Amino acid sequence: MNGFIAAGIIGISLGAQYALLALGFTLMFGILGVINFAHGAFYVVGGYFTYAAVSWLGLPFPAAVIVAVLLAGALGYVFELVVLEPVIQDYLATLMLTLGFHLILTTAILVIFGPESPHFEFPVSGAIRGEGFYIPYANLIVLAISALAIGAIYLIMHRTDFGRALRALADDRAVAAAQGIHPRRLFPLAFAVATVLAALTGALVTPMLALAPNLGESVLTTSFMIVILGGLGSIGGATIAAFVVGIVEAYSSVYLGGSQGALALFIIVLVILVVRPRGLFGSEFVGH
């Protein structure tokens, strides 16, 4: 029974990380219609930027996270503005461009930081110990920050003009543009927000797990599964699906062994995609 509770706590903690990760991915598809293959690379970039800010510049961890996340956001902003914007209507072209950017970013990290995992640890150690369970403080901090960030995204999307404009663009780009909303001004910002979310996840999670140049692919796969499960473009769906995936992963790794659980999850996602392509929770954004 204790193992059961412990796995549940791990699952919720994983789910919060995944929600943060998948939110950016689903926003990008919902608003821009872009399948962002560079999402995993931005996660890795967030981790390495934070590592560099801590160990090269000597910044304290929270400041390093902020610097890293803002830099990654700026990178995303420029990438959207310069590279994606001219072909933003063509999903195949944007897919290939983000895939190319993923390869470039991953290689750049490899060149700058080398193939070995650097020594990079979460600054807060220790844990709450109870009878049969054990929660590291780091997990709790990440959980809290994830919750805050998810709440902030909800507020931005539903309570600000920026968010309303983005949702209008997601609904119908042509009509929104006719109403005076400038996609060219807002899309790079939306892309930057999504990038910030990926980088923030990377900055918080890689010091707890591991930091390596090639993490992007597995992160990308996880994002894919969550957004398919939650419905492409849906923020609420992605949040719920992230917790579902996190909890299923935690329990299956305890009771089934890692890769069998992953295989089961993959097959569930594939079946859902075929039977209910809009995902379990429908879609808030229409996309394109």
Next chain:
Amino acid sequence: MGAFVARIGRAELACIVLSVLAFSVPFLTHDRLFYSISNQIMIAVIAAFSVFIMLRMNLISFAVPAFMAIGGYAAAIAARNGLTDVFALMAIAFAFPALVALPLGALVLRLRGVYFVLVTYILSEILQLFLFETPGLTGGSNGIAGIPAATFFGISLGRYEYVLLTTAGILLLATVITAATTRYYGQQFSAIEENEVLAQSLGLVVWRYKVIGFVIAGGVAGLGGYALVTMLLTAHPSSFSSFSGVSYITYAIVGGRTSILGPVVGSTILVWASNLFSSQAQYSQGLFGVLIVFVIFAAKGGIVGTAEYWLKRWLRKRSDPGAGDDLAPVGRSKDAA
């Protein structure tokens, strides 16, 4: 002769001739490195053909490694069980992945293109896990080693020269299948590529042609998998990593998606270049990334499309000086629409 060429298609004929020429590799040299690179290029071309077939309908498939694995493992298992005839093995390597692709394609290709991309990506991940989780059938993380050499009318094809000839034979078959498919269904594929909704409203059962393309692309990838297994003498999960699909997509896109020569040219140049810079192998992915961005951004027809454009322009300028500026670069006119 002219009518014959027109019927088959110039680019298609060129590809078939090139595939036939591939049989000469073992007779040209005894250089092992040249053998190895030629073999890699031939396999890459087959895999890129599989990508190309789907690209003709504006669909990007990440599942090529998955179908290669199905074809390669099916042939390896058959060979381990005593079936060594090279033609039978080729048939198995084509048929098994095609059979898997049929129900999957029928379900998934009714959905929008985005979902197809995601399904193919997840499929190649699933297959990796599946290979590790079924040691009884696929040898798990050990793979299948000690595959007996294939036989050609009783002659063992175990020597490296014969392995090359086998790969050349597989390449020829894959080329003919790809050329025949993209020629025979050329108009339907083009209609889907150009405007799917319009094609559908004009009565084209879009879904059916997509499934046909997917099944054949699966089979062609399976042939590539068999060639890979033949070259390495083992079937191993690492040969079919899901991200290797990205390389095959790169070959097809950089070579050019407008002509069947594209995957051939792209695979040849990129595999050769990767071998040239093999001491910096870890950076080749970055090079691929730069090339993809460049092609999508600046030269949508890829190498072949761009070369065609300049060739046409040059020919027109020669016959009529002053003309030729109105020719739009390949792929550009479609962007504007």
